[in-house]
Amino acid sequence: MNNQSLDSLHLEGFNLTHKGQWWLTNQGHSVVLELGNGMQVSGGGLPGTYRTIQLHFHWGSVSSNGSEHTLDHLRFPMEMHIVNIKSTHPNLTSALEDPTGLAVLGVFIDVTYLHNENFQSISNALPSVAYKGQTKSIRPFPLMNLLPQNNLTQYYRYHGSLTTPPCSQVVLWTVYEVPTYISWAQFELFVKGIYSTEELADKQVHLQNNYRHIHPTYGRPVYASKDAKMLTNGASPLAILNLFNVLLFIGFLSI
Numbered sequence: 001m002n003n004q005s006l007d008s009l010h011l012e013g014f015n016l017t018h019k020g021q022w023w024l025t026n027q028g029h030s031v032v033l034e035l036g037n038g039m040q041v042s043g044g045g046l047p048g049t050y051r052t053i054q055l056h057f058h059w060g061s062v063s064s065n066g067s068e069h070t071l072d073h074l075r076f077p078m079e080m081h082i083v084n085i086k087s088t089h090p091n092l093t094s095a096l097e098d099p100t101g102l103a104v105l106g107v108f109i110d111v112t113y114l115h116n117e118n119f120q121s122i123s124n125a126l127p128s129v130a131y132k133g134q135t136k137s138i139r140p141f142p143l144m145n146l147l148p149q150n151n152l153t154q155y156y157r158y159h160g161s162l163t164t165p166p167c168s169q170v171v172l173w174t175v176y177e178v179p180t181y182i183s184w185a186q187f188e189l190f191v192k193g194i195y196s197t198e199e200l201a202d203k204q205v206h207l208q209n210n211y212r213h214i215h216p217t218y219g220r221p222v223y224a225s226k227d228a229k230m231l232t233n234g235a236s237p238l239a240i241l242n243l244f245n246v247l248l249f250i251g252f253l254s255i
Helices: 117-129 184-191 229-233
Strands: 009-012 022-026 031-034 040-043 050-059 078-086 102-112 135-138 155-160 171-176 180-183 223-225
Touching (some): 022 117, 050 102, 102 184
Parallel strands (some): 102 171
Antiparallel strands (some): 022 031, 022 135, 040 050, 050 078, 078 102, 155 223
């Protein structure tokens, strides 16, 4: 259903280059970028202000797409999740007791022949985190550069849950309708260069297809922002945005 109150989110500090270091880590099930202080998300129907703590990626393989959501039954090659915790909570443990304790921004990533310089800081660091447990520092850059900047008012919103018991409904999802992009060479750094195993493991296993399959929504409402374009054909948001029953891997976060 369309919700006129869902206008653009206020992404404070996303357009700034912050001091210090960010840390990119291969956690064995994804590549996670731990972000420093200075960024927060509010507005767009969110019940409060959320501080930005990290982002991570989901991808498929050379021959299959791997986004965690599908848009009008289309799965994209990758998806980026920017994780935010409600500012009233001192830590994740506290946030997990709040039905709206986490807000996650989901961004589809398409693959083209065009190189995306905005992803180059991450691309350059990926070979240094090829194996599980490896970490590489990254100089901060404006996080806004990773988003579909001209289409930030087009998104879908629903209430999701964690994958670990009790699978509480604590995640407010914002899934942007318009994808960003990377080049094929940048995409291959993920699907061919990242391993789910440690460097000294007897058998090396590429980290691929680290996404969950589609699950029923069990009657949960899906809201479209007032500028979501795919509503112009009369389809409902639920028909357009296919969701998972549980989406956010708790392993990506530190309690």
